[in-house]
Amino acid sequence: MGKTWVSRWREDEQLKPVIIAASLFFSLTLFFAVHRYYSFYSNTDHGIFNQVFWNSLHGHFFESTLSSSLSANVIHNGEIPSVSYHRLGQHFTPALLLWLPLYALFPSAATLNVLQVILMTAGGIVLYFLAKHYLPPQIAVMIAWSYYGANAVIGPTLGNFFDLSQLPLFAFGLLLAHAKRCWWLFWVLAALILAIREDAGVILFSLGVYFVFRDKSPQIGLAVCTISLAYMLALTNLIMPLFSDDISKRFMIERFGHFATHEQASTLEIIWSMISNPWRLLVELVSPIGKKLDYLLSQWLPLGLIPAVASAAWLCIAFPLAQLFLQQGDERFAITIRYAVALIPGLFFGAIIWWSGHQDKFKPKIRRFWKICLGLSLLFTFTGNPHRAWFFLMPDSFSPWAYRPLTVQWHHVDQVNTLLAQIPSDASVSASRYLVPQMSARRAVLRFPDVQFRDDQGNVQSVEYIIVDLWQLNPSQSVIKKERREVAYSVEHLDKLINSREYGVMGFKDDALLMKKGVESESQAMMGWLEFRQKIDTLVKGLVEG
Structure with missing residues (x-):
């Protein structure tokens, strides 16, 4: 044989x-x-593939609101992202x-x-x-x-x-x-x-x-x-x-x-x-x-x-x-x-x-x-x-010095996870790009600052929750210019949403903000946000002017 x-x-x-x-x-x-x-x-690209897999598993093959947000119809024609894209x-x-x-x-x-x-x-x-x-x-x-x-x-x-x-x-x-x-x-x-x-x-x-x-x-x-x-x-x-x-x-x-x-x-x-x-x-x-x-x-x-x-x-x-x-x-x-x-x-x-x-x-x-x-x-x-991938072994930059010890990053992860745990698994969400993968196993997820989507019936809806992690993009944490400017962009949109009272601040931990549609802001969380705004305001102005 x-x-x-x-x-x-x-x-x-x-x-x-x-x-x-x-x-x-x-x-x-x-x-x-x-x-x-x-x-x-991980960031948005990883979330796109995860949402594609999740939707395909639930019978909506290759559909993705995250991909819809990047489509020509949305970018060039100003249309609303769709769950059925x-x-x-x-x-x-x-x-x-x-x-x-x-x-x-x-x-x-x-x-x-x-x-x-x-x-x-x-x-x-x-x-x-x-x-x-x-x-x-x-x-x-x-x-x-x-x-x-x-x-x-x-x-x-x-x-x-x-x-x-x-x-x-x-x-x-x-x-x-x-x-x-x-x-x-x-x-x-x-x-x-x-x-x-x-x-x-x-x-x-x-x-x-x-x-x-x-x-x-x-x-x-x-x-x-x-x-x-x-x-x-x-x-x-x-x-x-x-x-x-x-x-x-x-x-x-x-x-x-x-x-x-x-x-x-x-x-x-x-x-x-x-x-x-x-x-x-x-x-x-x-x-x-x-x-x-x-x-x-x-x-x-x-x-x-x-x-x-x-x-x-x-x-x-x-x-x-x-x-x-x-x-x-x-x-x-x-x-x-x-x-x-x-x-x-x-x-x-x-x-x-x-x-x-x-x-x-x-x-x-x-x-x-x-x-x-x-x-x-x-x-x-x-x-x-x-x-x-080995941020805890090597600094992001030597000059200026930018390094995140493993203990600091995981403390931040623990804090943000307490906010993520408050979002129902079937709720529509808009998340900052480093949180998109964690939120992507659902029918409707967008990358902040997008907050509106078209549902399966063709109706325009606003997301139920918004979760934005500004610590990861904080000018005092990041040396990447694109990320630093994203802070100013995000803060501007968050201020508009809070001032419109369409969303209430539900939690603020370690520079990460959780908001929910149609509720009043919790006083302690709102105080945390306002303190953060004062601390970062000068940096944000410098980024906008720069």
């Missing part, structure tokens, strides 16, 4: 260091990611339904942190077996270690839940299925990659280009390219507009508005604008050259810079890299946010293919250099404090 896969695993001595690395990655990222959530460092008009993410049974067992925003860590960890295990198909076990182990030590893997895993966390598992699985010629699994995983989100087809298209030019399966490559391109164009131009106009009115303009000639543009119009002006396309691809080289070096570093000289890596990342470099804004250059994960499959597979043709170069000097690069990647990840 042939050996079972379990027995083969047990006999694979090289698997043990990979399992150790995977266990360390899983344990540490899980601890810090979950701790970050319970410490009130389908997020599929912004991001088409049917693959999320795969994990709905897990969420049903543990319906909590923290479950999404756990799911994300599981997905990213599993991706590294599949990567090891993919590398081992092409390479000796020693190099395959180094490839797996590089994955678990990559800034572009660790950083996003520690942050808010994001849909691309499914990509490493699906993409490495697809590449392994291709190597094993297991075509049914290959096409299933290709479909799952497309189902991750509307632009995941760009990644699949790039892998198809590799199959055409570098692999012995050009017919498979052409099929992959054709299917992924057709799917993306049909999805963004025909299907997603059925849910909302966000693709043409918001996302394409926000990301590629410098290629648009009107206030709105479809994906086809943006693509045509790019290819009809090749000189501008080239300029946008390479400039600003310094930031783009720094970004690439950060991506190459854990692999010992090998992807820089690996033609397979360049083919596999060509289109997702172009998509990233052609966008607007500096956020795309952040190695620790979700966009960085789009390049992970292509970079690591490209490195595997390079090593398969240069195994003789795996010598002590090269191994030492590789390990040094991997160590630097881990060092830069730690010192970068991605998503402030």
